[in-house]
Amino acid sequence: xxxxxxxxxxxxVGWALAALLPLGFLGVFFAWPxxxxxxxxxxxxxxxxxxTSGETWRLVGFxxxxxxxxxxxxLVAGMPVAFLLARADVPGTGLVRAAxxxxxxxxxxxxxxxxxxxxxxxxxxxxxxxNAFFNxxxxxxxxxxxxxxxxxxxxxxxxxxxxxxxxxxxxxxxPALAPAIGSAAAVVFLFCATSFGxxxxxxxxxxxxxxxxxxxxxVQLFDLSGAAALxxxxxxxVLAVLLLGALARRRGETAxxxxxxxxxxxxxxxxxWGVVAAAWAVVVALxxxxxxxxxxxxxxxxxxxxxxxxxxxxTGERGTLAVSGVDAALNSLRTATDATALACVFGVLSAVVVxxxxxxxxxxxxxxxxxxxLMLPLGVSAVTVGFGYLVTLNALPGDLRTSPALVPLAQAxxxxxxxxxxxxxVLRAIDERLRQAAATLGASxxxxxxxxxxxxxxxxxxxxxxxxxxxxxxxxxxxSFLARPDAPTLPIVVARLMSRPGQLNxxxxxxxxxxxxxxxAAAVLxxxxxxxxxxxxx
Amino acid sequence: xxxxTVRYGDVAAVSDVDLRVADxxxxxxxxxxxxxxxxxLRAVAGLERPGGGRVAWDGTDLASTPVHRRGFGLVFQDGQxxxxxxxxxxxxxxxxxxxxxxxxxxERVDELLELVxxxxxxxxxxxxxxxxxxxxxxxxxxxAPEPRLLLLDEPLSALDRALREQLAVDLARLLRDAxxxxxxxxxxxxxxxxxxxxxxxxxxxxxxxxxxxELVWRRPVDAEVARFLGCGTVLPxxxxxxxxxxxxxxxxxxxxxxDVxxxxxxxxxxxxxxxxDPAGAITGEVLEQVHRRDHVRLLVRVxxxxxxxxxxxxxxxxxxxxxxxSADPDGVAVLAGx
Numbered sequence: 005x006x007x008x009x010x011x012x013x014x015x016x017v018g019w020a021l022a023a024l025l026p027l028g029f030l031g032v033f034f035a036w037p038x039x040x041x042x043x044x045x046x047x048x049x050x051x052x053x054x055x056t057s058g059e060t061w062r063l064v065g066f067x068x069x070x071x072x073x074x075x076x077x078x079l080v081a082g083m084p085v086a087f088l089l090a091r092a093d094v095p096g097t098g099l100v101r102a103a104x105x106x107x108x109x110x111x112x113x114x115x116x117x118x119x120x121x122x123x124x125x126x127x128x129x130x131x132x133x134x135n136a137f138f139n140x141x142x143x144x145x146x147x148x149x150x151x152x153x154x155x156x157x158x159x160x161x162x163x164x165x166x167x168x169x170x171x172x173x174x175x176x177x178x179p180a181l182a183p184a185i186g187s188a189a190a191v192v193f194l195f196c197a198t199s200f201g202x203x204x205x206x207x208x209x210x211x212x213x214x215x216x217x218x219x220x221x222x223v224q225l226f227d228l229s230g231a232a233a234l235x236x237x238x239x240x241x242v243l244a245v246l247l248l249g250a251l252a253r254r255r256g257e258t259a260x261x262x263x264x265x266x267x268x269x270x271x272x273x274x275x276x277w278g279v280v281a282a283a284w285a286v287v288v289a290l291x292x293x294x295x296x297x298x299x300x301x302x303x304x305x306x307x308x309x310x311x312x313x314x315x316x317x318x319t320g321e322r323g324t325l326a327v328s329g330v331d332a333a334l335n336s337l338r339t340a341t342d343a344t345a346l347a348c349v350f351g352v353l354s355a356v357v358v359x360x361x362x363x364x365x366x367x368x369x370x371x372x373x374x375x376x377x378l379m380l381p382l383g384v385s386a387v388t389v390g391f392g393y394l395v396t397l398n399a400l401p402g403d404l405r406t407s408p409a410l411v412p413l414a415q416a417x418x419x420x421x422x423x424x425x426x427x428x429x430v431l432r433a434i435d436e437r438l439r440q441a442a443a444t445l446g447a448s449x450x451x452x453x454x455x456x457x458x459x460x461x462x463x464x465x466x467x468x469x470x471x472x473x474x475x476x477x478x479x480x481x482x483x484s485f486l487a488r489p490d491a492p493t494l495p496i497v498v499a500r501l502m503s504r505p506g507q508l509n510x511x512x513x514x515x516x517x518x519x520x521x522x523x524x525a526a527a528v529l530x531x532x533x534x535x536x537x538x539x540x541x542x
Numbered sequence: 543x544x545x546x547t548v549r550y551g552d553v554a555a556v557s558d559v560d561l562r563v564a565d566x567x568x569x570x571x572x573x574x575x576x577x578x579x580x581x582x583l584r585a586v587a588g589l590e591r592p593g594g595g596r597v598a599w600d601g602t603d604l605a606s607t608p609v610h611r612r613g614f615g616l617v618f619q620d621g622q623x624x625x626x627x628x629x630x631x632x633x634x635x636x637x638x639x640x641x642x643x644x645x646x647x648x649e650r651v652d653e654l655l656e657l658v659x660x661x662x663x664x665x666x667x668x669x670x671x672x673x674x675x676x677x678x679x680x681x682x683x684x685x686a687p688e689p690r691l692l693l694l695d696e697p698l699s700a701l702d703r704a705l706r707e708q709l710a711v712d713l714a715r716l717l718r719d720a721x722x723x724x725x726x727x728x729x730x731x732x733x734x735x736x737x738x739x740x741x742x743x744x745x746x747x748x749x750x751x752x753x754x755x756e757l758v759w760r761r762p763v764d765a766e767v768a769r770f771l772g773c774g775t776v777l778p779x780x781x782x783x784x785x786x787x788x789x790x791x792x793x794x795x796x797x798x799x800x801d802v803x804x805x806x807x808x809x810x811x812x813x814x815x816x817x818x819d820p821a822g823a824i825t826g827e828v829l830e831q832v833h834r835r836d837h838v839r840l841l842v843r844v845x846x847x848x849x850x851x852x853x854x855x856x857x858x859x860x861x862x863x864x865x866x867x868s869a870d871p872d873g874v875a876v877l878a879g880x
Contacts, residue, residue, distance in 0.1 A: 437622045440589050441680075443609040444616035445636035446687060451610075455635070459626045 015449070016364040019357060023374050026354040032400075033417055034381050037392025038235070044395065045232015054233035064237060067213040070128065070203075071196035074135035078192050079185070081136060081286045082143025088283035089144060090151035092276065093269040102532045103287050106294070106525045108141035109471060111478025112201025113495045114517040117502065118293035119206055121300040121514070126206040134202045137290060139192040146191070150184035151177075156270075169275060186248070194245050194382060198238070201480040201495075205502070214238045215481075219387040223485075235388045246379050294521065301514035304507065311508065312515030321506035325497060326489050329516055336493040339483075340476035343415035347472050350416065351423025352465060354378050356453070358424075359431045375428075382421045386481025390414060393486060408491065414482040419472040426468035430461045470531040474524045494520055555581040557747045558595065563691065568717050568724045570738035570755075572731065574770060578747035579727045583693050586725065587616050599690065610639070615689030619696040621680040623668040629655070629679055630664035636687035654682040657716060674705045681713070685720060692717070692724040698733060710736045731771060735759065743767055761878045762810060773810025773875055774850055781807050786876070790816065790844065791823045793869035795876050808877040811849070813839060815873030818853035822868035826851075828859050842867065 054060050085104055089097060107115070115134050123130040158180070162172040178185075200215045207216065218234050221227040272280050302308055316329030325332070354374070361371035381389070393410060434457055442452045458465075480495045487496050494516055501513035556578040563569050571579040584590040586597055588609040597604045604612060615636070623632050633654055634647045642650075655661050658678040663671075668679060677697060684692055697713065698706045714737050717724055728734050734741050735755040742752040743763075751763040762768035765776050779788035782804050784796030795809070796802030818840070826842035826849070833839075838858035840851045842865060851867055859865045 435622065437618050438624065440587075440609070441616060441618060441622045441683075442624070442635065442639075443589075444587055444612075444614060444693075445683065446610050446613075446639035447635075448608075448610050451639065456624065462626075 016361075019360040019364050020370060022357045023361060023370065026350065026357060026374065026378065029350055030377060030380070033393075033413055034384075034389065037389055037396045038239075038384055039392075040396045041228075041388050041392045042232050042236055042239075045229045045235070054230045055237070060234065060237070063212060063214055063217055063234070064241075066211065067197055067215070067238075068241070070132055070135065070211075070213065071193050071199075073132045074139065074196040075189055075193045077132060077136035078139040078143050078196075079189060081289075082140045082147065082188070084279045084283035085140065085144035085286055086148035086151055087276075087279050089148040091156075091269055092280055093271045094280060098532065100283070100287050102525075102529050103290065104144050105141045105528050105532075106521075107137050107290055108139070109474040109478065109524050109528060110138075110294075111495045111498075111517075111520050111524075112138075112199065112480050113205060113498045114297070114478065114520050115293070116202045116205025117498065117513065117517050118297040119202075121296045122293060123206070126208055126211070128211055130206045131203055131211060134206060134293075135196040135199050137293065138199070138202070139195055140286060140290060142192050142195070143185075143188045146188035147181055147184045150181055154180045186251075190245050190248050191382075194242060197241065197245070198382075198385060200386060201499075205499075215385050215387065218385050219481075222387060222391050231388075231391075235385060238385060242380070242382075242384065246376055297514065297521065298518055301511070301518040304511060309511075312511035312513075313519075315508055315512045316515055316519075320501055320512055321504070321508040324501060324504045324506070324509055325492070327492065329494075329497060329512060332492050332494050332497040333516075333519065335491050336477055336495075339411050339415065339493055340473050342409070342412035343419055343476040343479075344469055344473045346412060346416035347419035347423050347476070348465070348469050351420045351468065351472075352427055354420070355424050355428040355431055356457075358428060359457075362432070363436065378424050379421050381417045386414070386418060386479075387485055389417065390482040390485030393482075411483055411486050411491075411493070412476075414486055415476040415479045418479055418482065419476050422475060423465075423468040423472055426464050426471065427461055430464045431457055434460055467531045470527050474527045477523065478520060555747055556585065556592075559744075559747075559749050561742055561749060561752070563723060563725055566721050566723055567740060568714075568722070568726065568738050569752075570726045570728055570734035570741045571744055572728055572734040572741050573744035575729055577744045579729075579744045580695055582744070583616075583695050583725060583727045586691075587614050587693050588612050613687075613690045614693055615684030615687065615691070616693045617677075617680050617684045617695065617697045620700050621673075621676040623676055623679055623683070625669055627668070628664065629660070629666045629668060629671070632668055632679055633682045633686050635683060640687050642687075650686060651682075654686055657685075657719070658682045659712070673701050674709060677701065677709065681716070685716075685722065690723065692722045694724060694726040696727055696729070699728070699730065706730075706733070713737060731759075743770070745770065760875050762875055763878050765808070765810070765877060768810035768875055768877055771810075771875070772812045774813060775811040775815075776877065777809050777811065779807050779809045781805060781876075786874075788869075789847075790849070790867065791869050793874050794871045795874060802876055810875040810877055812873040812875070813850040814852050815869055816842070816849055816851035816867045817870050817873075818851060818857070818859060818865050819868035820866055822866035824867045825864055826867060828861050828863050828865050831858060831861050833858075840865065 085100065088094070089101055089104075110118075115138060119130040119134045119137075120126065154177070159172050159176050162176045163169070167175060197213070198215050199213070200219065203211065203213050203216045204219070207213070209220070212220065214234050214237065218231045218238070221231040221234070301312055302310060304311060316333070319325040319328050327335075358371050358375050358378075361374065362368075393414060397410070439452050439456050442456050443449070447455055477493075478495055479493075480499070483493055484496055484499065487493055492500070498513045498516050498520075501509040501516070559582060561569070571582060573579045581590060585592050588597075588604065588607065592605075599612075624635065627635070630648070630651045633651045637647045637650065651664060652661070655663055658681055660675060660678055660682070663675070663679075668676060671679065677700070681697070698709050701709065710733050716722075717737065724737075726734070726737050728737075738755055740752060741755050741758045743750050743758060745766065750767050751758055753761075759771060762771050762773065768776060777788050777790075779786040781787075781795060781802050784794060784802055786793050786795045786802075786807060786809055788809055793809075793815075795807075824844055826844035828840050829843055829848065830841040831838060833855070836855065838853045838855055840853055840859070842849050842851045844867070849867075851865070853859060853865070
């Protein structure tokens with residue numbers, strides 16, 4: 005509600021103070037470690053060298069190029085699926101909804117391995133395909149979410165005025181979807197540009213992006229200044245993309261009239277069947293690597309076998325691992341639980357503060373700024389963050405560097421933006437007058453949150469926790485850096501197994517991947533059962 | 543309310559409004575859309591901060607009382623029911639906030655649902671209700687915590703006409719039965735006159751006239767108010783013994799007690815002020831003719847001027863026909879202060 009007078013109200017000041025909490029968390033567990041790494045690099049000099057070297061700019065070119073190609077591919081593949089989810093009344097749509105999301109939450113290492121099962125030599129094509137594979141869900145869900153809430157009658161009106169179907173799509177539907185498409189493209193680009201596990205597994209040392217190069221330079225070459233320079237570059241690019249995304253989101257941010265889905269879906273006619281067929285083709289294509297991985301996990305040179313799964317109780321061929329696969333799996337579950345709990349508390353708190361700031365009389369840039377800051381961890385190399393932890397966190401009481409809390413904290417940082425993006429839009433869409441109705445009935449501001457906002461956002465929160473859990477389960481970048489050798493998570497174990505020779509090792513890796521994938525798929529299907537409103541930005 | 547002003551930026555949506563609502567009284571804020579009546583209501587509820595003046599209850603200034611402690615119920619145009627609660631949960635919400643015990647709550651929910659004609663709807667989902675039912679639930683919800691003052695913001699305007707007329711009558715009965723003190727915002731005269739003991743007419747952020755509905759209807763304060771109340775034409779006249787003489791003849795405007803003093807006045811003519819009447823004193827020519835539900839509307843030229851008139855459906859003159867007209871007291875208002 006616009007307020008009559010300028011100046012800060014008490015509630016605006018309160019919200020601004022509350023904003024310090026998420027900002028403080030971000031400051032200690034994100035900004036500080038990242039800045040420390042950058043400073044470390046700057047102090048050693050050589051940043052200028054790195055920035056002027058042709059090699060660096062080739063890396064930048066490849067990073068952006070593969071991200072652009074992957075984004076374009078994800079958009080092309082995602083749009084028909086978005087149409088299917090939002091507009092078409094055909095059986096099996098629920099299945100498609102779940103099938104599309106599974107790739108998004110699959111551990112990057114798993115995806116990398118799945119594509120390597122199909123392209124044993126790696127290369128640029130599988131990198132682009134794998135990145136797009138991940139992100140079709142982002143496009144389909146973000147665009148489909150808005151599409152499902154766009155009034156179909158505008159399109160009907162255009163058709164009645166003589167526009168052909170494609171013409172109506174281009175002149176009416178596409179402009180209405182532009183904010184969602186822009187927002188999805190920005191997020192996908194970000195994911196692809198900073199994608200780590202996939203590029204590492206499929207690109208090796210031949211095809212390197214900024215993200216993997218930072219890792220290689222830090223871990224293998226100890227070239228901190230080079231890594232810092234690259235981090236700076238990456239950070240700048242990410243910030244630019246985030247700002248573009250925020251602009252797109254703001255344009256899309258109108259109060260919604262939540263419509264019944266049924267009145268919007270129709271049985272496809274004519275050319276629309278072509279779009280539906282394309283959507284199904286995309287879904288089938290998405291399933292190919294998944295099935296390939298499952299097949300690979302049970303096939304050996306001697307035929308079908310469950311050896312890989314059986315070997316998970318051990319430590320691999322010639323003791324490749326410090327702990328058994330089962331122990332690693334249990335550790336994964338524990339760590340992901342802690343990380344999810346942390347991310348939910350922090351993410352909900354952040355979303356509440358952002359919405360509170362918007363509703364109060366606080367200046368708009370404060371809410372926008374916090375909103376964007378919360379997205380930053382998505383775009384900064386997890387490797388940088390992980391390494392930053394090692395450099396800085398000894399300054400905190402109770403040396404965190406050796407604490408088992410370190411990995412959950414890092415994973416929570418990765419998961420939090422996801423929670424925010426899923427909870428925030430729902431909170432934002434709640435009609436202010438609904439809250440006012442509660443207030444006039446005697447509910448204090450705090451009670452309004454408890455009685456109106458939280459119940460309405462409840463299902464989204466549960467879904468966010470579910471997604472957060474599987475993402476934490478599969479997190480690789482930061483975890484690979486921080487997990488102690490005696491307490492690895494399953495993705496770390498997979499990477500380690502793949503890097504060592506031995507058929508049993510690779511068999512075990514594929515089996516572990518299959519397990520991760522099954523857990524992930526089960527979680528996603530459960531979440532789909534919740535029937536959360538489609539209005540999420542992932 | 544005393545000298546109440548609400549500003550959006552530099553624009554005063556409500557300026558310098560004085561209004562009193564007595565215990566058990568229903569006052570309607572009537573005015574065209576954009577006249578500031580909803581803003582005024584929101585300021586009373588505590589949802590807008592007044593830029594000047596004060597809102598007081600029993601002499602106590604409410605400026606520092608937040609919305610949830612004012613004890614004012616509010617009904618929105620479109621219900622705004624809580625979608626995650628069933629009908630009973632919605633109605634009981636306010637009582638829960640006030641710590642009413644469970645059994646008492648259930649009892650009062652039953653009683654209120656009975657009152658609004660939705661007995662047995664307790665466990666229904668609010669999303670499955672029709673617009674009219676939703677609005678009844680919203681009313682029951684607002685009444686449940688026994689508010690000191692009930693604020694109704696265009697409570698019926700989201701409904702279709704037949705339902706609106708029915709609900710307006712129900713609502714008037716409900717408010718009287720409940721003995722509620724209420725402030726109703728509406729742009730619909732019929733609604734205001736059906737519901738209210740007193741009407742406050744707003745235009746341009748100011749209250750232009752207050753009084754009982756009948757008086758406001760028959761004695762609008764000036765030509766602008768008269769026009770909003772449907773008087774398309776304003777003509778000068780002279781009153782003598784309660785009968786006004788004007789360009790189109792004579793019409794009785796006062797009662798036997800002489801409530802309209804003799805002398806010059808201005809008359810506001812509604813579209814029903816002139817009726818086709820074979821015994822009428824004036825002759826005109828029909829220019830246009832439109833069928834309405836229960837009458838025919840005419841546009842008639844008398845001399846050089848054009849006037850609206852009505853005719854019975856059975857005996858409607860055709861376009862081009864001559865027609866005789868007489869003035870009907872029910873369609874004529876006397877502008878006060880004229």
